[in-house]
Amino acid sequence: AAGDDGRREVAVYARPEAGDDDRTVATCHARGWLAAEDTAPVASWIPAEWPPAGAVEVTADALYAGMAELGFDYGPMFQGVRTAWKADGDSYAEVALPGDTGGETFGIHPALFDASLHAGLPQDGPRDTAVLPFSWSGVRTGRRGLSRVRVRMRRVDETAFGLEVVGEQGEPVLSLERLDLRPVDPAQLERLRRSGRQSVHRLDWAPVEVGAARPARVAVLGGLAAAGDRFPDLAALETSLAGGGTAPHLVLAAVGTPDGDTAGAARTAAAEALALVQRWLASEWLGEARLVVVTRRAVAVDGETPDVAQAAVWGLLRSAQSEHPDRFVLVDLDGDGDGPDWGALLDTDEPQVAVRGDAVFAPRLTTAAAPADDVWHLSVTRKGSLEDVEITPCDARRPLAAGEVRIGVRAAGVNFRDVLIALGLYPDDVPLGAEAAGVVLETGADVTGFAPGDRVFGIVMESFGPVAVAHQGLLARIPDDWSFTQAASVPVAYATAYYGLVDLAGLRAGERVLVHAAAGGVGTAAVQIARHLGAEVFATAGPAKWDAVRASGVAADHIASSRETGFRETLLAATGGTGVDVVLNSLAGEFVDASLDLLPRGGRFVEMGKADIRDAETIAAERQGVAYRAFDLWEAGPQRLGELLTEIVALFRRGALEFAPIRTWDVRQGREALRHLREGLNVGKVVLTVPAPLGPE
Template sequence: TTRPVEVPTYAFQRRRYWPGGSVGASAGSLSGVGLAGAGHRLLGAQVALADGGAVFTGRLSVSTQPWLADHAVSGTVLLPGTAFVDFMAHAGRQVKCPQVRELTLQAPLVLAEDGPGAVVQVVVDVPDEHGQRTVAIYSRPDTEAGEWTRHGTGALTETTDSPDTAWVWPPAGAPASGEDLYAGLAEAGFDYGPVFRGLKQVWQDDEDVYAEVVLPDEPAGFALHPALLDAALHALAAASGTGSAALSTGSGEGGLPFAFTGVRVHRPGASTLRVRLRRQEPDGVGLEAVDAAGNPVVSIDSLVFRPVSHADLTAPGASDGDVLHLRWTPLPERTPEEALEAESAETPADARPGGGHVHAVPDIAAASAAVRDGAAGPDWVVLPCRAPEEGPVPERARALTVWVLGQVQAFLDAPEMAGRRLVVLTRGAVAADESDRGVDVSAAGVWGLVRSAQSEHPDRLVLLDVDAEVGDDEWPALLSAVSAAPLPQLVRRSGTLSTPRLEAVGDGGELTAPAQGPWRLTAGSGGTPAELALVPQPLTAGEPLGEGLVRVAVRAAGLNFRDVLISLGMYPGAASIGGEGAGVVTEAGPGVTGLAVGDRVMGLMPDSFADTTVADARMVVRVPEGWTFQEAASVPIVFLTARYALGDLAGLRPGE
């Protein structure tokens, strides 16, 4: 339902609007639609939909908005996460739901400095029974062939609580200069230009961080200028004492805003902020900001950062059209000297292995109770996951996932576990290579569950699947490697750790038809789709047709679950792929009536995954006028299944 569709600018008749290329235009350039006065510098057009929803759209380009180039990570220009907050806040003010109840960012929006810009759409749904509106933000390269990407989802509400601004300004103590931190941020890969260097002074006490931010650019045309809010968050890096710790992590990764909760813009158009940032356990921060006169400007109940790999930032269109597959890549082995140096830098001496650094527990309640009773708190908590040994697989899988859900929730909620990491340990839950033939279905569900939790708590949860028990003496080196891994999802096979990575399928993965003669698709004997092959089919060409048969040039074939089972070697007995299709009659055998050469037909066709096949004339019919071959090929087996179920099994008759 979220796949982008092209919708003419004059035909907004559907109840729900999804992104379409006809609406992504700059301010004032939409013809045939009603525009509300959007008044936004980046979202220049607003379309009010008939069902009460709305779409806000505009074009982003470094060439026309050069200040966007001042926000770059590792040389790649990114639209700051604060811009998405501004988009939602602006949309909320227009639809009378001014509070951003929540916003979760899913993918960065990369802007090429010398390539096409991006078309952005903010899609606001109709209000639900509580007056809340869901929102999704999309973009695509500003080309006709560009694919849509969803960058974030969230919700808008009508609530506008007043923030607590009763704090003294200026704060006590001597301020630190904000200018000094930008050199450290540049070394960490955060390349901020003049517009995004608005942090002037920083103070901190035991609980809070205070900052003064001044925007050098004109703030008009925004609910809250992205550079102003982004610079306010830079104070977290200055307060860390390293110049970059709050915004970057080890191994070449950087932290960017990920999830916003309770955002309220009280006064648009501010150019100066006095900010109070309050850290929240375990990894969040709250924000209140006022202008120079003390009037509330913006408040955020909670903001969470997440690591982003610089290697994953690519320009738009870099992988357009690529087919991706998951590949488990072994981690590079670190020398003993590198491992010792990393452990010394990352772990205090009193928390290294043997001093409570690693602790395997039967459940989180026991671990929390031990810490409350005075036991040394572990840095790593290992939770082995084992499904019940008896009962049907679905019941075992449900029991294990329900148990793991409760354990993860208890870990995240327990004050004793604050600042620690949980390793969810499974065995045989992942097929990481060809040797993993038998996956434990009961444990596989745990990975899907914890992956979802990792999206909200990326620094607290680790998934580790092993093929053998891990000895007590192996854990220190193993966790040292886990902490250096680019993703918190790993498998260990024969002592080697691997992490998942999406890679484009190259030309070597394409099937090539034989140079001469007809061909058909066959499945190999190994039971994997990788063994699918196109092979010659000499018997179909030139052989006289039998009584009642027709030869069909196949244009489309229907794919069914039976075909999948055959390709996986799971179908009983010998069988060939393809049972239905559509095409053009090229030859009719003796006794065939009602069909002629050139007729477009569909129906049951053996070996339909081929360029040519032979079918029983009684099993095919003419394709209805206006149907495509693809539509026709998908109908026969579905229709006949329904006909058999309703007529033969249920006994229904026409008119009943």
């Protein structure tokens, strides 16, 4: 009921299913209020100039790369920001639904609404932890059904934002007076994710035995090709039963038309199935009879491509089965014949079966094991989400070309590059995995430095599996006192840091260098290499990782947070305003500008990130004496990469370098390792271990 102020309270409760005593406690999950409709028009907001004058642009790639680093994993459907800007503390964005996704039936499409928050949340909210929307107030809607909008997100106070969404012509779409955020402990998020992660199982179709048919009365609705008493529809069967007819054991009904127009046929089939199920459950004449809903090629039993329209029927009927056990059976056929012995189905006790030829299959949960042989690897089946990182076949057993080496992989290093590849944010189309350690299995022509049985490590592409192929020039022997895991942690991280600091930046003794993300794999290596060269090291990292950075030898007053641009002021103060000589960068957006400000006397800015590449000539013109260089390790070329491995091993042997902290996952749980890296939880290096095959002896 309405209160004195005219508002009506709403609340959402949930509890476990009540037991016999009906005393289970309900938990309140949300509260809110509905106010009387405000008839005043929603105010339109749009600046006189678009984008706003003086705004700093943030590309969509940079935005979503930064969000991925903070733990916000958005697939393509929800990556709606096209371009974003910042001006005077406010965030602006152009947001659109992807492709031909329609928003016509919504006040504002959920994906469009969610994406409207992206331009402001990660950058303006607390950066030392994740933040999530908690409380909404003052929500009003205007024009409906748009698929492209313009957004302004303004800070209300330290924990809240206001939001205005308008159409491209300024027509009001939505206004949000206040959106409060709450920080979430990353450890809590990790616990929740771990508790909800899928086990290493999958759904397979297993053969089931069908016994001898027992006598069964079968009624057939419509034109389905099957033996039994025929009725045009369910209403006719009910009329017969009401007149004294004998009740059947099974009632067969085909729903939908296979091979129809995908969208239209799916809607028609689902609506037809829903009407049939509802009437079946409401009937007072059908007693203990079971409704057998018959489809054609609705499920993929053995690599088949299912009919989408028929699959919609299975989705709906599965829900009906969970609510009304033993009332429905789903049977999928692959042809136009009479189907199985329907009476025998009564003995299978299977709620869902698929008939292929003379065989009957039922769904079973089985262990999601790797393929039987070793020709597989972890790869991205569809870029945009870590959920699509799966075990797939590969060609690692192909004939070797000259100079190639086949390796039995024992461990493979993981890099943030792999996370970007999986999320579709890496600029090049490359596979997962770029470094490994293992045992030589076979050598191609012209390979003289290695033989089968040698322990090797190096730059190895597509390395997330039992077998991989690499060029001999990109490999080195593993020192006797190194484990496979230690060896796999070295190539990319240490070669990237060495190439960036030595080859490109020319870092010298006595100079100052800023290493961003200094607790990560490359960052840990860069700190050690810079200190070996005699440079004074400054570093950024998340506050929770500062102890690890201090342990690497960086002075406490030389460390600042990588989560906010305040590192600029902190490090300028630590250097008396003179800044540094070299920046090894991996951040994006406004963090790049803050880092450039730390080169007031000129210097070298070495960019190893991919999310926010700047133009070197523009920076040189705007910032006197600053040389900007973006790089990719692979540009060094095979010869230099091989030399880098040799030089790095020599530094390890001399005691100048040490291994970064290493955390391992089994390669078959690689998705979890990538998620851990994406969420910024890692200190040091992530390595995937590969089970070793049994020795022939």
